[in-house]
Structure formats: C-alpha cells, structure tokens
Amino acid sequence: MKTCLVVDDSGVTRKIARRILEELGFDVIEAEDGEQALEACKRAFPEAILLDWNMPVMDGYEFMVQLRGMPGGDAPIVVFCTTENGVDHISRALAAGANEYIMKPFDRDIVAAKFQEVGLVQATLPEAV
Amino acid sequence: MTPPDYEYLRKLLKDHSGLDLSTDKQYLIESRLLPLARKAGLVDIGDLVQKMKNGSISLIAQVVEAMTTNETFFFRDKIPFDHFREKIMPEMLQTRAGRKSLRIWCAAGSTGQEPYSLAICLKEMGAALSGWRVEIVATDLSNEVLEKSRAGIYSQFEVQRGLPIQMLVKYFKQTGELWQINPDIRAMVQHRQLNLLHDFSQLGRFDVIFCRNVLIYFDQDTKTSIFGRLARTVEPDGFLVLGAAETVVGLTEAFKPIADRRGLYRPEGERAAPARPASSLAVLPRLAMAGN
Numbered sequence: 111m112k113t114c115l116v117v118d119d120s121g122v123t124r125k126i127a128r129r130i131l132e133e134l135g136f137d138v139i140e141a142e143d144g145e146q147a148l149e150a151c152k153r154a155f156p157e158a159i160l161l162d163w164n165m166p167v168m169d170g171y172e173f174m175v176q177l178r179g180m181p182g183g184d185a186p187i188v189v190f191c192t193t194e195n196g197v198d199h200i201s202r203a204l205a206a207g208a209n210e211y212i213m214k215p216f217d218r219d220i221v222a223a224k225f226q227e228v229g230l231v232q233a234t235l236p237e238a239v
Numbered sequence: 240m241t242p243p244d245y246e247y248l249r250k251l252l253k254d255h256s257g258l259d260l261s262t263d264k265q266y267l268i269e270s271r272l273l274p275l276a277r278k279a280g281l282v283d284i285g286d287l288v289q290k291m292k293n294g295s296i297s298l299i300a301q302v303v304e305a306m307t308t309n310e311t312f313f314f315r316d317k318i319p320f321d322h323f324r325e326k327i328m329p330e331m332l333q334t335r336a337g338r339k340s341l342r343i344w345c346a347a348g349s350t351g352q353e354p355y356s357l358a359i360c361l362k363e364m365g366a367a368l369s370g371w372r373v374e375i376v377a378t379d380l381s382n383e384v385l386e387k388s389r390a391g392i393y394s395q396f397e398v399q400r401g402l403p404i405q406m407l408v409k410y411f412k413q414t415g416e417l418w419q420i421n422p423d424i425r426a427m428v429q430h431r432q433l434n435l436l437h438d439f440s441q442l443g444r445f446d447v448i449f450c451r452n453v454l455i456y457f458d459q460d461t462k463t464s465i466f467g468r469l470a471r472t473v474e475p476d477g478f479l480v481l482g483a484a485e486t487v488v489g490l491t492e493a494f495k496p497i498a499d500r501r502g503l504y505r506p507e508g509e510r511a512a513p514a515r516p517a518s519s520l521a522v523l524p525r526l527a528m529a530g531n
Contacts, residue, residue: 195395197413200404211404213395220399223312227403233317 144168312400348377351388
C-alpha cells in the first residue's frame, strides 16, 4: 500500500484529507508543520505528500526545498494543497519541484483528479453499456 | 424532500428528457434544484414541486435543463485524448500532409472543456502543425451553454478537474477566483447551436468527430439514426470518438471499433441505410443538452 504524508497545521483539514486518501487506498501519516514532515521523511520517504503552504515553525515551501535537497528526496510526489491560489505562488512551487497543486477548498473529486494526474491513482471508467 | 416529491420529479424528468434517475439520486436533485428554487423565491424542493404541479411551464423547462446539463471537465476520461495524441493525430499528419487541413467536430461541446482540451492538445504539438489549417467546431443545443463556452471562463473548482497544473498556468489567465482560457486557444474553437435530432449536413464533413456522453440519452432508434448521419459526416478514413460508457454494438453497422482503442471508431465502407433526421422524436428537444 502506498503511503501519503499529510502536512497541514489544521487538524480538521488533516482529518478530511485522511478520510479521502484512505478511500483512495493510501496509508496516511500526518505532520503539523514542515519540520515534523522532514522528520517523517528522514525515517522513510512516503510515495506522496499532500502539502499545505502556510504553517508555523517551517512552511510547506521551505520543507519542499529541503526535501528535494535530501539524497533520494526527489522521489516523493509532492502535491501542494493551499489557499495560496495565485499564479505567482503556483509557478514558484512548480519551479521548486512540486508535482501538482490543489487550490483550497478541495474535495474528494479534486484530490482524486490531481492524484490521477501524477499517476498515484488509477482512473476508473464506467463499463460500456 | 419527501418520497412523493422525488417520484414526481423522477417521472417528470423521464417524460421530458429521457433522463432515467435511479431511486437514490436525492442528493443530485437537491444540489441542482435547490439553487433554482431559491432563485425563484421558493423555500425548498417541496415548494418547487408544488409550483410545477400548478402548471408553471417555464419552471418545468428550467428544472429539466438543470438536471440534464451534465457536468464535464477538462480531458474528461483521459483515454480519448490519448487516442487523439497517439493514434488520430499521427495518422492525420500523414494522410492530410498534402492538404494540411483538418476539421474536428465536438458534437456535444457543452461548456467548452472538451473542445478546449483538444485545442490545447493541438497547441502542444507545436511545429508539427505549422502551416496547417485546423478547425474545431463545437456545437450544443443550448445557447446558454455555448455562451459559457465562448467566454471560456471557469471556476477554481472546474479548472482543478482533469487539467494538469502546468497547463492551467500555461493556457489560462487568472482573474480573481476565476480562470479564463487564453485568447489564442479560444480562437481555435468555433461555436454553433445545433440539435442532433435535426439535419447537420450543413456543417460539412469532418475528419474527426467527438460525440461523447450525449447519445446515452436517446432511445435505440434515434441512436441508430444519428450514427447513420454521423457516418455520412465523417471522412471515410476519419474517426469517431464515443464516451466511456457508450458503444455502437447492436446499434449500427456504420462504425466499427478499433482494436485496443476503447471508444474509438472508424466508419465502415458500407454505410448504413439513409436515415432522415428523427423528426418524430422532436418531442424530446432537451436531450441534446447533455453531454460533454
């Protein structure tokens, strides 16, 4: 089973994300800020990271820059999930190594669509009738 | 919503549009019709049903339209666009190399996500199409839907379903919470109002037809008639793309599936018998609304 690390300082958001990701077949681990997320990545890289931008202690952008600098740190697929929905933020995240970008608010359909985009989830199609 | 109200709406939709809701789609009705009820100054679905029972024709039309307009998204189902990039376009580049022109029809263009996805695919091909004249014609029954398509303005929610973030940044301009597709992509798509039940030969012939998720709303005879007319509209070496849940099997000999390319069809040499527009079915005018 693939693991997804959910990084968000909001417990409510982490809970919603956990429920969606578990439905999509992921093992979910949580971190409340970038520093906790880095600790988790030092133990073992997850396949996917759902990453908030604005957090206390260490923000999501700083975390990703450090992650991408770690040996093997280019492997996890990073999907930002943030209220920062301006093109400037999106472009900056992509340039620094983000794979996808979700603008909050999000729901199951958006997470599933974005995870399909980066190959983390298989698309399911209806049977022909 | 009470069970009798739900049953009333189910029956009404079936009679007016062919839309066949299963018994558990209360949430769908609430999400589509509650905004409509509020707009009409009504409190809830119960009020709405009462007003319809009192004979509000305009309200009935609005309810049918709200329920039959399918939601759609960019690069919906992915696979048809893989076919387009990997099979259709490489072949077209060879077979049309002489005339360097290509006509594509989105027969259920809806709010524009499908035609614009195709336009983006073509744009991504870059120099391979340099000097080519490519037309994308998007048709839909509803002028309201076509207006939205022409404007090319989408909500944050809409641009996050199916569109890779890199393409969003590259091909859209952000205006507050909304995103508008760039003028050069918009200019690649022409819009026309059209009911598939009526004659569409005036559109001319096409090399590729996308006709996804609209035929499911028609009965068998109408489907067969439309397939016959589509076969005379597509070039003999062209392609037809159907929706993921659609097939020609048992409906027409005018198209044959292409092996290992789900949803992709070619016209057969022997065309189906001439079929006039199914005028007897004009009682179902809302049908062609749905789709992509």
